[in-house]
Amino acid sequence: MATVSMKDVALAAGVSQPAVSYAYNRPAKLSEAQRKHILEVAAKLGYPGPNVMGRSLRSGKVGAIGLMMMDKLSVAFADPSAIAVLRGISEIGELENVALTLFPLNNKRLESAKEATNEGSLALRGLVDGLIISTLPDNHPAVLATLKQKLPFVIIDSPLVDGTFFVGIDDRGAARTQIQHLLDLGHRKIGIIIDRLNPDGYRGPINEQRFRTASERIVRERLTGYVEAAEAAGLGFDDLCVIEAGGLDSTSGQTAAFTLLTSNDVTAVVACSDVMAMACMKTADALQRPVPQTLSVIGFDDIPEAVQAGLTTIGQPMVEKAVFAAQMLTEQLNAPAGVHLEPRQKIFPTRLIVRHSTARVTG
Amino acid sequence: MATVSMKDVALAAGVSQPAVSYAYNRPAKLSEAQRKHILEVAAKLGYPGPNVMGRSLRSGKVGAIGLMMMDKLSVAFADPSAIAVLRGISEIGELENVALTLFPLNNKRLESAKEATNEGSLALRGLVDGLIISTLPDNHPAVLATLKQKLPFVIIDSPLVDGTFFVGIDDRGAARTQIQHLLDLGHRKIGIIIDRLNPDGYRGPINEQRFRTASERIVRERLTGYVEAAEAAGLGFDDLCVIEAGGLDSTSGQTAAFTLLTSNDVTAVVACSDVMAMACMKTADALQRPVPQTLSVIGFDDIPEAVQAGLTTIGQPMVEKAVFAAQMLTEQLNAPAGVHLEPRQKIFPTRLIVRHSTARVTG
DNA sequence: CTGAAAGCGCTTACAG
DNA sequence: CTGAAAGCGCTTACAG
Numbered sequence: 103m104a105t106v107s108m109k110d111v112a113l114a115a116g117v118s119q120p121a122v123s124y125a126y127n128r129p130a131k132l133s134e135a136q137r138k139h140i141l142e143v144a145a146k147l148g149y150p151g152p153n154v155m156g157r158s159l160r161s162g163k164v165g166a167i168g169l170m171m172m173d174k175l176s177v178a179f180a181d182p183s184a185i186a187v188l189r190g191i192s193e194i195g196e197l198e199n200v201a202l203t204l205f206p207l208n209n210k211r212l213e214s215a216k217e218a219t220n221e222g223s224l225a226l227r228g229l230v231d232g233l234i235i236s237t238l239p240d241n242h243p244a245v246l247a248t249l250k251q252k253l254p255f256v257i258i259d260s261p262l263v264d265g266t267f268f269v270g271i272d273d274r275g276a277a278r279t280q281i282q283h284l285l286d287l288g289h290r291k292i293g294i295i296i297d298r299l300n301p302d303g304y305r306g307p308i309n310e311q312r313f314r315t316a317s318e319r320i321v322r323e324r325l326t327g328y329v330e331a332a333e334a335a336g337l338g339f340d341d342l343c344v345i346e347a348g349g350l351d352s353t354s355g356q357t358a359a360f361t362l363l364t365s366n367d368v369t370a371v372v373a374c375s376d377v378m379a380m381a382c383m384k385t386a387d388a389l390q391r392p393v394p395q396t397l398s399v400i401g402f403d404d405i406p407e408a409v410q411a412g413l414t415t416i417g418q419p420m421v422e423k424a425v426f427a428a429q430m431l432t433e434q435l436n437a438p439a440g441v442h443l444e445p446r447q448k449i450f451p452t453r454l455i456v457r458h459s460t461a462r463v464t465g
Numbered sequence: 466m467a468t469v470s471m472k473d474v475a476l477a478a479g480v481s482q483p484a485v486s487y488a489y490n491r492p493a494k495l496s497e498a499q500r501k502h503i504l505e506v507a508a509k510l511g512y513p514g515p516n517v518m519g520r521s522l523r524s525g526k527v528g529a530i531g532l533m534m535m536d537k538l539s540v541a542f543a544d545p546s547a548i549a550v551l552r553g554i555s556e557i558g559e560l561e562n563v564a565l566t567l568f569p570l571n572n573k574r575l576e577s578a579k580e581a582t583n584e585g586s587l588a589l590r591g592l593v594d595g596l597i598i599s600t601l602p603d604n605h606p607a608v609l610a611t612l613k614q615k616l617p618f619v620i621i622d623s624p625l626v627d628g629t630f631f632v633g634i635d636d637r638g639a640a641r642t643q644i645q646h647l648l649d650l651g652h653r654k655i656g657i658i659i660d661r662l663n664p665d666g667y668r669g670p671i672n673e674q675r676f677r678t679a680s681e682r683i684v685r686e687r688l689t690g691y692v693e694a695a696e697a698a699g700l701g702f703d704d705l706c707v708i709e710a711g712g713l714d715s716t717s718g719q720t721a722a723f724t725l726l727t728s729n730d731v732t733a734v735v736a737c738s739d740v741m742a743m744a745c746m747k748t749a750d751a752l753q754r755p756v757p758q759t760l761s762v763i764g765f766d767d768i769p770e771a772v773q774a775g776l777t778t779i780g781q782p783m784v785e786k787a788v789f790a791a792q793m794l795t796e797q798l799n800a801p802a803g804v805h806l807e808p809r810q811k812i813f814p815t816r817l818i819v820r821h822s823t824a825r826v827t828g
Numbered sequence: 829c830t831g832a833a834a835g836c837g838c839t840t841a842c843a844g
Numbered sequence: 845c846t847g848a849a850a851g852c853g854c855t856t857a858c859a860g
Contacts, residue, residue, distance in 0.1 A: 156591070156836090202538065
């Protein structure tokens with residue numbers, strides 16, 4: 103320890119160590135002269151000021167909350183829904199003075215959490231006071247670790263764990279509404295582009311087996327909705343061409359759309375996100391398939407870009423969800439010690455927004 | 466403290482408290498039976514596992530690094546250069562298992578840091594082991610606070626502080642090259658769009674006074690470069706129409722471009738970022754001013770989108786800069802206690818990339 | 829207004 | 845292999 107501590111300052115100033123603490127945190131407890139003297143000595147010694155760790159250890163509070171998300175940071179923040187989460191968190195005034203700690207749960211960390219003695223090696227307690235978990239696969243070890251460490255947390259979208267604070271939407275119902283819009287327009291040859299069913303890097307067409315064993319809850323739920331509505335319209339799983347993009351980004355979406363549009367004879371595409379939908383429109387454009395005249399495309403999310411693109415989509419309140427989650431978290435953080443708040447689940451409504459990327463089937 | 470601690474576990478298991486510590490961290494120091502017994506008792510008591518604070522206090526390491534940036538998170542991460550910083554940081558393997566703590570230096574925090582006794586109230590020590598500071602205005606109190614608290618840190622782009630680790634480019638020289646390209650094409654009526662000279666919310670045309678007192682170093686430097694090159698070509702400051710967008714985002718850029726293009730008779734526009742340049746191209750399109758036939762536009766940064774847009778620009782290695790900064794930081798973090806590394810400054814080269822948004826002046 | 833004690837949760841020597 | 849001591853840097857009662 104090359105650094106100067108309160109003890110050193112106290113020694114040099116000829117006062118007790120708590121007096122130094124007071125000089126910084128409780129000016130009223132000291133005479134002005136005393137305080138000034140102490141701060142001068144501190145400056146002379148190059149004391150960097152109180153170390154947060156000491157304070158935290160006593161107070162039990164860290165002053166930071168954590169955000170857990172899949173993928174590397176740079177990938178995660180290229181995604182509109184991650185940005186929406188950040189926006190929601192930063193809109194909560196109470197959180198304005200706490201730091202936000204990012205836990206990108208890339209594979210390295212995932213593996214180490216798994217392999218560790220089942221205590222879970224992802225040490226969180228003492229690093230953050232609470233966590234917001236956004237869109238993690240089912241049974242992700244990080245969620246288990248958070249539970250074990252008894253940190254307050256709120257989950258956005260996924261996973262859905264009994265007895266935890268949760269904010270989401272009715273993904274299955276919204277998906278039914280989404281594909282029903284196309285069915286109502288007379289489409290029967292429908293392709294489906296989903297971003298990811300499992301974070302294992304797979305891209306390409308998927309079969310029912312992969313669908314049923316998917317670990318990404320919201321995509322699985324939406325796909326379930328598609329299948330349910332399709333069945334009600336007399337279409338089976340095999341009548342739908344389902345392509346997994348393998349990523350959340352536009353490039354993955356364009357590749358998936360290319361595969362879908364060049365190897366299948368579809369008149370409409372359901373995408374499980376607006377990013378995928380817009381990637382599909384781009385690809386359709388490149389393939390000279392006018393939208394909506396020869397191809398209908400419907401998205402999900404209603405991201406800001408969707409308006410300009412005239413994309414028909416399912417609107418969900420992405421920012422509001424994050425705001426609500428952040429509020430739920432602060433409630434827990436503010437609860438008196440020992441008081442256990444009853445977990446609540448909040449499901450936000452969604453709505454169909456018809457713009458110009460879908461039309462009645464022709465030919 | 467409602468939570469169980471090692472002491473409680475030790476008591477219940479009939480062992481010493483350090484033995485519990487060993488059970489978690491030094492399995493080899495205990496017999497297998499002993500260890501198993503301890504972990505069982507811990508599980509029975511609901512012990513959440515070692516608290517990072519205790520460990521940190523002893524070891525002096527937190528296991529997190531900080532990232533300081535202007536603006537709210539949601540705004541910051543809409544900016545390609547912030548994404549590049551994240552990408553750079555996450556590319557450093559050594560940083561893969563440390564958490565990244567974000568300090569968005571919004572005005573609230575800024576004010577509180579300012580007003581605080583000049584000790585600087587932004588408590589960092591103990592929250593993070595080191596910091597990357599990206600593009601902060603000159604004399605930002607957070608930088609002073611970091612210096613005072615003697616935390617290892619690296620600054621990317623701005624501010625430029627003597628005796629600190631720094632990664633940047635030759636902004637002034639690059640800017641000269643940038644505008645020179647237009648001058649070489651015969652342009653003399655040149656408009657300039659800059660994002661921000663001061664984070665005070667101002668938008669609109671700027672005069673020399675505002676330019677000379679600007680706190681945003683890189684923009685000030687680039688503008689200096691423009692003026693120098695313009696003067697060498699016989700143009701004064703007042704011959705250049707300089708518009709400050711007041712923000713880093715496309716919407717601010719489009720507003721600025723609209724002002725510039727509708728109230729001035731320019732044949733070319735220099736933008737101090739690709740985001741601004743692309744916003745300008747969009748606005749030009751809306752105003753029916755074909756680029757480059759009737760208007761040349763040159764950007765700065767070479768963001769990924771620039772390629773597709775055919776934007777002529779100044780390329781700078783944004784990700785490499787962040788990688789280098791992250792490496793400099795880890796070097797400091799890994800240095801043996803007491804060893805003071807000599808601060809270094811790294812200036813990366815830039816280059817002119819001519820695409821299709823600039824052309825010889827006509828008429 | 830000032831000081832001495834206790835303790836937050838943990839790890840690391842050090843002795844047996 | 846096991847245990848008792850010391851201490852990381854600080855804050856909060858508590859006594860004078």
